[in-house]
Amino acid sequence: MCRRPASPTESDGVSGESTEIYIQIVTSGGRRIPVHASILASASTVFEALSYEKTIPIAGVPCDAVVVFVGFLYSGRCSEEDMKKYGIHLLALSHVYLIPKLKSLCTKALIERLTIENVIDVLQLARLCDAPDLYLKCMKFVSTKFKTVEATEGWKFLQTNDPFFELEILQFIDDTESRRKISRRHRKEQSLYFELSEAMDCLEHICTEGCINVGPYDMKPRKIRAPCNKFSTCQGLQLSIQHFANCKKRVNGGCVRCKRMWQLFKLHASICELPDSVCRVPLCRRFKVRGGEEIKNKKEKERWELLVKKVVVARATSSLLLPKRKRVEEEARPAACREVNNHHNHNYNRNLIC
Ligand SMILES: [Zn+2]
Ligand SMILES: [Zn+2]
Numbered sequence: 001m002c003r004r005p006a007s008p009t010e011s012d013g014v015s016g017e018s019t020e021i022y023i024q025i026v027t028s029g030g031r032r033i034p035v036h037a038s039i040l041a042s043a044s045t046v047f048e049a050l051s052y053e054k055t056i057p058i059a060g061v062p063c064d065a066v067v068v069f070v071g072f073l074y075s076g077r078c079s080e081e082d083m084k085k086y087g088i089h090l091l092a093l094s095h096v097y098l099i100p101k102l103k104s105l106c107t108k109a110l111i112e113r114l115t116i117e118n119v120i121d122v123l124q125l126a127r128l129c130d131a132p133d134l135y136l137k138c139m140k141f142v143s144t145k146f147k148t149v150e151a152t153e154g155w156k157f158l159q160t161n162d163p164f165f166e167l168e169i170l171q172f173i174d175d176t177e178s179r180r181k182i183s184r185r186h187r188k189e190q191s192l193y194f195e196l197s198e199a200m201d202c203l204e205h206i207c208t209e210g211c212i213n214v215g216p217y218d219m220k221p222r223k224i225r226a227p228c229n230k231f232s233t234c235q236g237l238q239l240s241i242q243h244f245a246n247c248k249k250r251v252n253g254g255c256v257r258c259k260r261m262w263q264l265f266k267l268h269a270s271i272c273e274l275p276d277s278v279c280r281v282p283l284c285r286r287f288k289v290r291g292g293e294e295i296k297n298k299k300e301k302e303r304w305e306l307l308v309k310k311v312v313v314a315r316a317t318s319s320l321l322l323p324k325r326k327r328v329e330e331e332a333r334p335a336a337c338r339e340v341n342n343h344h345n346h347n348y349n350r351n352l353i354c
């Protein structure tokens with residue numbers, strides 16, 4: 001295995017008898033660092049192209065940063081301390097001299113050391129040095145802490161000297177906020193479809209198995225009452241069904257609660273695949289026979305069809321996700337409770353079936 005020679009800066013100096021070719025790197029402070037030409041050429045194609053030169057000036061960064069840079073070219077390593085002191089200079093050097101390993105080390109180190117005070121400087125450097133990961137991290141950092149970042153000197157300087165970049169950052173913050181809003185809305189919508197899907201399961205459970213207060217007409221009520229442990233919304237839905245059966249105003253009278261229940265029955269009919277003789281959910285046959293003819297407005301019809309589709313998808317998704325949970329719940333359910341659910345009845349369906 002080929003072992004890299006030690007950096008002349010670390011050794012006793014350049015031997016006059018050495019056959020190695022040396023290049024002098026000259027820093028902005030006038031310091032000359034002799035470096036093996038072969039090391040420079042193997043570390044970077046930019047240095048390789050300059051290998052015929054006797055001296056290579058590296059200006060614009062502190063002398064000590066150049067020493068650390070040369071050390072990296074020899075060892076492929078950089079201490080935490082040096083990275084902390086010269087991270088931004090090393091990033092610039094890694095970009096100019098095309099040294100990806102050093103660039104990735106600097107990116108990682110600078111991401112770990114982002115602060116309110118330095119984020120704008122690092123962001124500008126990330127943009128100049130084409131470091132996309134660092135650029136994105138800085139942008140996210142600024143967008144989440146904008147109120148404090150905009151009070152820094154860095155931000156004020158940027159506003160005065162680079163209004164286009166300021167605009168780019170503000171645009172990013174705006175887009176991020178819009179994305180957040182869209183994703184919040186999406187999550188909210190999704191949870192609504194999952195709630196409706198669960199309401200459909202609960203409705204079938206009440207109308208088929210019967211629960212505490214409501215059940216199919218041909219099931220006798222039992223005196224034992226235990227809370228339903230199948231659906232958290234079961235009690236509320238039973239109350240709504242009872243209300244729907246007894247309300248004097250009903251849907252056409254403008255009762256909001258009845259309207260909501262009506263929509264649930266209609267939604268059930270839209271997704272129900274059971275034959276009329278088997279399905280025991282009230283109004284199912286009625287809605288199926290009439291189809292969508294009740295909705296005259298085209299846009300409303302499209303909205304309803306979309307809602308049905310989304311609930312079907314939510315139902316399919318939860319049936320894939322939940323079977324295990326349901327099995328666990330079923331096993332945990334007391335036997336007495338299972339019996340209760342099998343026998344409760346309040347002749348509710350007799351009032352609803354049309
Ligand atoms: Zn129940
Ligand atoms: Zn009502």
Ligand SMILES: [Zn+2]
Binds near residue numbers: 273274280285
């Ligand atoms: Zn049905």
